[in-house]
Amino acid sequence: MKKIVVVGNGMVGYKFCEKFVSQTNSKSFKITVFGEEPRPAYDRVHLSEYFENQDAKALEMASRAWYEEHGIELITNERITHIHRSSKKVSTTKDLHYKYDYLVLATGSSPFVPNIPGIEKKGVFVYRTIEDLEATLAYAKKIIGKSKKAVKAAVLGGGLLGLEAAKAVMDMGFEPHVVEFASKLMPRQLDTRASKVLQEKIESLGIHVHLSKATNKILGNDVITGMEFGEYDKIDVEMLVVSAGIRPRDELAKTCDLKMGVRGGIIVNNRMQTSDPEIYAIGEVALYNNMIYGLVAPGYDMAGVAVDQIVGDSKERMSSAIDMSTKLKLIGVDVASYGEPFMPVEKGYSIIYENKTKNLYKRINISHDGKKLLGGILVGDASDYNMFHQIYLNGLPIPEDAEELILGSRGEGGSSFGSVLDIPDAAQVCSCESVTKGDICCLINEGDCDNLGDVIAKTKATTGCGGCKPMVVDLVNETLKSQGKEVKETLCEHFSFNRQELFDLIKINKVKDYDEALNLFGEGDGCEVCKPALASIFATITMETPNKQVAIQDTNDRFLANIQRNGTYSVVPRIAGGEITPDKLIVIGQVAKKYDLYTKVTGGQRIDLFGAQLHELPLIWKELIDAGFESGHAYGKSLRTVKSCVGSTWCRYGMHESVTFAIEIEDRYKGLRSPHKLKGGVSGCIRECAEARGKDFGLIAVDGGWNLYVCGNGGATPKHAVLFAEQLDDETVVKYLDRFLMFYIRTAGPLVRTAPWLDKLEGGIEYLKQVVIEDSLGIAEELEEEMKGLINKYECEWKQAIENPEMMKRFKHFVNSDDTDDNLVFVPMRDQKMPKAWN
């Protein structure tokens, strides 16, 4: 029996074993795998998810039982220290010796830690293993718990991994700072303009960015207290995560004289053989084509080639063209680059679409003959990434006017290409698992699979870096549709139900929280689509405020405030119907003066206060609440304002008291969480000074009562509200509104406003009238009862937060601090202040 020893049980070492067992069940090989880490291989690509649940098992690639089942001996917590080529043996830290016939080196890489004076101090970490994350988390808990002020932490490196680490640092409760040596973020993947757009996005999340900074020194005695870039250029930080690149773990090659690259890495040929043909190197330790590929997909290909060489027909060779396309896995920030992101003039030309107001940047690089897509960059909206990637990889034809790819055929900034079914069957959709479009469609066409889960289980597509998931979903859906099958709309990959179904399931089963819902009806760990969507469902069913399940809220709901472009927050107290007493106006003025906030009257008839730092929010809100204000929910997907004109009280044209009615309605629905924001308006006559027809619901006073309009909005796609019922009395208006709003909340998809919801509603406005006015579904009473229950349970979430020490924990380390953020620079503007960056 031939012995195969695999050194390294990381992602690629594991993949070697998996491919080995799927290719042969021959009993003539015995595999022994050594892993230095204490646990079996886990999904390093999704390492950051460990911060959320600290569940190492959830990341495991395969259990110990799997190795046993396939006759593979897995020895963890054991490092190989030497290779003895002459005797074909390896020895371990415990001085044990193992013989091999074939040796596979899959030792990966380690984080590169630059030799900066002081880098060894306490509080400096790297980001590679579960143990690294555990150490970072333990340290973070210790220092954040002690401090009463904002604690800053830096990440050294503004590349893909550095930005992922910065988000993790922020989620730990630090004020995050990214320090990058180059003059732009993600210098390897993005051009300068794209990088600038990305920087704005990153900063809007509250992550501070420092570019062109060479760190001279890590400051502090035994423990890090700051970073020095120049004599007068430093930042105070209490923790540092180094993410400055990787170095191959090639130390074993030195013990046995294998050929190595000048800058490290074990040299391999296209069969993955090292300079000793019986020793293979795969993954991030292998130097192939003079390059180390820091991505998982090439590592998986290498594993396949090595297996084929050892047990197969040895035909397979590593391709010379390695695809380095990447997509950033940062919540709320869409960034991708594929093929050749930068375009040398001799190869082709570029078309760039930039929309500064929407923070969008799209670049495509086209061959000189205009026939091929050679690469490109997407920032702000990467939804076209998979399609562009396929066009690039497979050399698919592009429109005659290439700009249509990013501008759409009418130049509207959309994109135009055909269906996913148009790509060739041989196109590789999942590069990690080498799954082609044909593999997926074939499974469905031949009746082996009829849903996404089965396709994933059979092909393993999407289980590597996960970048291909949207395309695999599209392929499955489009193939099913082409067979005339109904395709179910689902919330996301974690829940195979739509929002309406989940709403009912949660309600009927009296589910209490997100984890229970995931357990009962979902799978995996959840994502940024399903978490806020379920938060909104819980809020509607139980009037649960965001203080309850903080972890599943989006950033604005987590901090009960809208984050602004310089990382500060806005404070928006409710001013129902736009009516405010002089005393309350004075309080707003006093608070704004005390905390030096920029004040502005908004289109919703209230006063926004801008420029508050996170630690100031509870202090500001305490003063406002003491003066009788409540949260204005400007941060939530919930009722914002009900705008009113002065109506019959003051206006000589007024037919009814629009202010009184607007206040009554705003107070009735305040805090009501919904699929998207909701706005209302009440005008005292048809002159429409409150612009009620530009709102989700609007009332216009007419002879004999109110005319009710629904499903309008202003914004980017303005839509006039539609006349729903005429000459209603106050009571009937409220009844219809209760029913209408509750029906919308129950049935709309996440982030769908009332106007597009009505557009999609089968039967349109007439159907809506039947449900709400004629009670055609027999649910009117239920809808009213539900609404009443929610109204009775209303509580101001800011009052809740400042009165409850447990809820205040997320603000706690900022409370009572007079410290301000040194990085925030304001300049005067018309007797107020504005952030310097706006210049």
Ligand SMILES: Cc1cc2nc3c(=O)[nH]c(=O)nc-3n(C[C@H](O)[C@H](O)[C@H](O)COP(=O)(O)OP(=O)(O)OC[C@H]3O[C@@H](n4cnc5c(N)ncnc54)[C@H](O)[C@@H]3O)c2cc1C
């Ligand atoms: C946070 C993070 C996010 C990432 N995101 C992405 C992404 O989005 N897309 C992508 O394509 N890639 C991503 N990567 C990179 C990807 O994880 C790597 O390309 C992949 O893990 C490489 O696999 P490997 O098996 O070669 O190395 P590793 O996963 O590092 O495994 C090597 C293993 O060998 C062990 N070992 C080393 N020396 C010895 C020895 N002498 N004896 C015994 N054991 C030894 C190590 O302890 C380690 O467990 C990410 C990496 C990180 C850290």
Ligand code: SF4
């Ligand atoms: S406030 Fe509204 S309209 Fe004005 S810049 Fe911001 S998003 Fe645009």
Ligand code: SF4
């Ligand atoms: S809508 Fe009519 S009632 Fe209201 S302010 Fe304008 S004119 Fe007066």
